[in-house]
Amino acid sequence: MALAMKAKKIADWKIKEVEELAQRLSETKTFIVASIEGFPADKLGEIRKRLRGKAEVRVVRNTLFQLAAKKAGIEIGELERTLTGPNAFIITDKNPFEVSIDISKFKLKRFARPGDKADEEIVIPAGDTGMQAGPILSTFGKLKVQTRVQEGRVFVVKDAVIARPGDPIPIDALAILQKLGVQPVYIQLKMKGAYQDGVVIDAEQLKIDLDSYRNEVAVAGRNSATLASEIALPIPEVLKASITKAFQRATAVSAEAGFVTPETAQAVFSRAVAKATALALAISGSVNLGVVPAQ
Amino acid sequence: MEYIYASLLLHAAKKDINEDALKNVLSAAGIEVDEVRLKAVAAALKEVNIDEVLKSAATAPVAVAAVPA
Amino acid sequence: MEYIYASLLLHAAKKDINEDALKNVLSAAGIEVDEVRLKAVAAALKEVNIDEVLKSAATAPVAVAAVPA
Amino acid sequence: MEYIYASLLLHAAKKDINEDALKNVLSAAGIEVDEVRLKAVAAALKEVNIDEVLKSAATAPVAVAAVPA
Amino acid sequence: MEYIYASLLLHAAKKDINEDALKNVLSAAGIEVDEVRLKAVAAALKEVNIDEVLKSAATAPVAVAAVPA
Amino acid sequence: MEYIYASLLLHAAKKDINEDALKNVLSAAGIEVDEVRLKAVAAALKEVNIDEVLKSAATAPVAVAAVPA
Amino acid sequence: MEYIYASLLLHAAKKDINEDALKNVLSAAGIEVDEVRLKAVAAALKEVNIDEVLKSAATAPVAVAAVPA
Structure with missing residues (x-):
């Protein structure tokens, strides 16, 4: 009798938590699953504090979270595999990538343990x-x-x-x-996956390398500038590049053709001398013509 | 440069770069399209082998790692 | 690179680079949109100072590549 | 690049680079002239100091072609 | 460089680079033609694969810093 | 480039670079001499200080990064 | 560098580079021929793919610091 009472009481508490969580999830439709295995509780508190106003960090048992998600009509699909071990659920209404970028930017530190390497001097x-x-x-x-x-x-x-x-x-x-x-060792919350409004994001996709994005923007910018100058897009700054290109091409053609005018003499002779030097260097192992390679 | 970005978008997607396609993309980005420029860019791009041009751009070393966000 | 060109297009048009805007542009180019990438690009580019990157890409020592024939 | 070669040709000849002059040169080379591009290029070039550009192009690392003799 | 610009113009227009064609272009630009130079250029260019040279000609440090968005 | 190599050869030998000298060298190499090119090169070189040109040719960054394609 | 210029001249003329040919060219330029060098250069060049070397001339950082005139 007493035992049954106790069991029912716990179930009530669980039901309440699941309902409340389900309510929240159906509003935000977005969460990140993060492993808190071995993650210091105080650091999780720090993350919670830093995400305030943007996301909410909840430590919930996997089974309860699963129930809540189901109740909220969320099909977690592949993420089901992440629901093992101790997890925190970061619930937000923002782009989950934004939140994960934020989290990865937090420099959280802990005391050193045997076998650690220093992350900073x-x-x-x-x-x-x-x-x-x-x-x-x-x-x-x-x-x-x-x-x-x-x-x-x-x-x-x-x-x-x-x-x-x-x-x-x-x-x-x-x-x-x-x-x-x-505290010389950095710790990162290990994010195992995320969900937003029907879209499941796995751990690998969730890792964002900002440098590679910067690089892609740079490449796109350079490609655009190159194409623009190639078609002489009529913008003064672009045309400067077009003119430079046209001049360099004309110079290269003069040099290769050996067409000497006072204007092209420099290019023509530079080219001829460069070729002669390359050839002299190529045989410098057997004939010393006094040519040295440049640094 | 919008016309160039739009063109490279189409090119990257292996779509034909023509006036209509460019117009669609530019409009979707909320850009008011200037018919004259549109025609000029579309015509100019017809004369160019974009892959070749990009190849010469691609050989330049792009290093921007240290740019602050 | 389609997502990047689409982003640069929006940037040039002084529009916010967000999921909806990107989706519009990409769809207009006839590109089937990958929702995960869409979200990733929108979030990542918030952290990138596009003007700075374009500027340094342009001024970086472009080493004159001899493209082999 | 035809419009640029034509412009540099006029520049080398110390002639004014305007629509008519460009058209003459391009036509003489058998190139069909696109009026819109012509206008746009001529207008944009008005804002460029060609001598300055050529000067800095000339002092830039000499571009050499990797072509067998 | 006039003779070279004229040659590149003809090359861009996919025309044969010969004395007559060069003369036409140069004259259209108002340049008085020097027969010796004319012949010399035409002869010298016969030995050169212009496409190869152009391909390997340096890609200029293209500055886009100040390109308005 | 034959005319240029011949010129450099004469220059290295501290000989005057004129039509006759060039012709001698070219003929000795078994090259049929084109009188017009000969004249053109000889005339152009009259206006050029080869020592100066070679000096800056030697110090100029003749070659540019070997960027792989 | 005379021996090299002479060799390049023969190479450009598509002639065989041998002792006799080099001697002819050098003599025609009024250069007194050093038999030992002549042999050495002719022998060394047999081992070299000249076209390949010239191709790489563009890309290798070549300077000519110590070239005797």
Whole structure:
């Protein structure tokens, strides 16, 4: 009897959560699934804070989320596979890519653990460490950090770099870094997929390399400029490029044809000398004609 | 440059670049189309092998990694 | 590159580069739109300073490529 | 590029680059002239200092052709 | 460079580059023709594959920085 | 380019570059000499300071990045 | 570089580059021939694909710092 009562009570709570979540999902029609396995709870709180007004971070059991999605009429399809292990659900009404770009831009840091590599230069700053002098002094010594003892406490004589980005963090340093509050390792929330209004986005698609977009814009810009100048698009700036091209082509043709005029002499002889030099260099292994390759 | 962007859009999509197609694209972008320029660009592009032209543009090293967003 | 050209077209027209606008332009070019890419491009380009990139692309040392015949 | 070659030819001859002059040169080369392009190119060139452009083109790294003799 | 521009104009128009054609174009530009140069250009260009040279001619550093959107 | 190589050869030998000298060299190479081109080259070179030209030819960035296509 | 210019002259004329031919050309230019060099150059050039080398002349960063006149 008592047992049945308890079970029913939990079910109520679950039903409420599912209903509320379903309501929210049917409004936003958008969410991101992120793994929080091994992800520090306080950092998740930080993400939650930074996304405030833009997205809501909820830690919900997978089964409950699935129920809520279903209730909201959302067909999660492929995303079903992401619903294993501990997950957070980032619910938003924005473009999920925008939110994931935001999240990937947050520099979240944590304390170092054994086996970590430094993501940034780790410096033990000069000054009072606040630590009592004692066996810790030999640890500083191992790390080649110069110290002195003053009023019974350890003072670092000058800033000491103990790891550069990519270096393994010395295991001896971990306790010291913790005491000094240095968090040298970056953490990223691992996003497993997203959904928006019937569109399922997988983890791979969700990764946005902004540099490659910049590059594509640059290539598109250059292609456009090249095409515009080639057809002499009648815009003064474009025509400058067209004129430059036409001049360079005329120069190249004069040079190749060996057509000398005072105007083309430079190009013609440069071309001939370049060819002669190339040939002299090609046989320089057997005949030294005094020609040296340029740097 | 709108006419060029529209043309390259059509080219990238392997569509024919003609006045109607250009007009459609430009209008969809909310651009008021100037018939005279339209004709001129469409005619000029007919004389050019766009793939060849782009090839020469493509060989230039494009490095823009460090541009701030 | 269709999505990029469509974006540059909207940019040149001083329009916001968003999913709807991109979709309009791409559809007008007869391109079947991939919803995921549409969203990705719209979000990514919000982070890109297009004017800056175009400027540096134009002034970057264009090394004069000798295109082999 | 025909319009540009014709313009540079007129420029080299120290003649004014206007619609009529361009038309004469292009026609003499057997090129059918597109009036719209003609007008547009002539107008745009009015805003270009050709001497300046040629000067900087000439000082740019000498462009050499990778062509066997 | 007049003789070369005239030759490139003819080449762009897919016309044969011979003395008569060059003379026509140069005259139309108001250039007094030097017979020796004329013959020399026509002869020299016979030995050159212009398409090859143009293809490999440097692509100019195309500046688009100031192109109005 | 034969006329140019012949000119460079005479220049390297510190000889005057004139029609007769060029003709001698070209003939010795088994090249049938075109009188008009001969005249044209000799005349053009009268106006050119070859030492100057070679000096800047040597220092000019003759060649441009070997960008793969 | 005289030996090279002479070789290029023969090459441009599509003649075989051998000791006799080189000697003829160099002598015609009034250059006293160094038999050892002559042999060395003629032999070395046999091993080289001249067309290939000339093709690469455009792209390789060639400078001519130490070329004796």
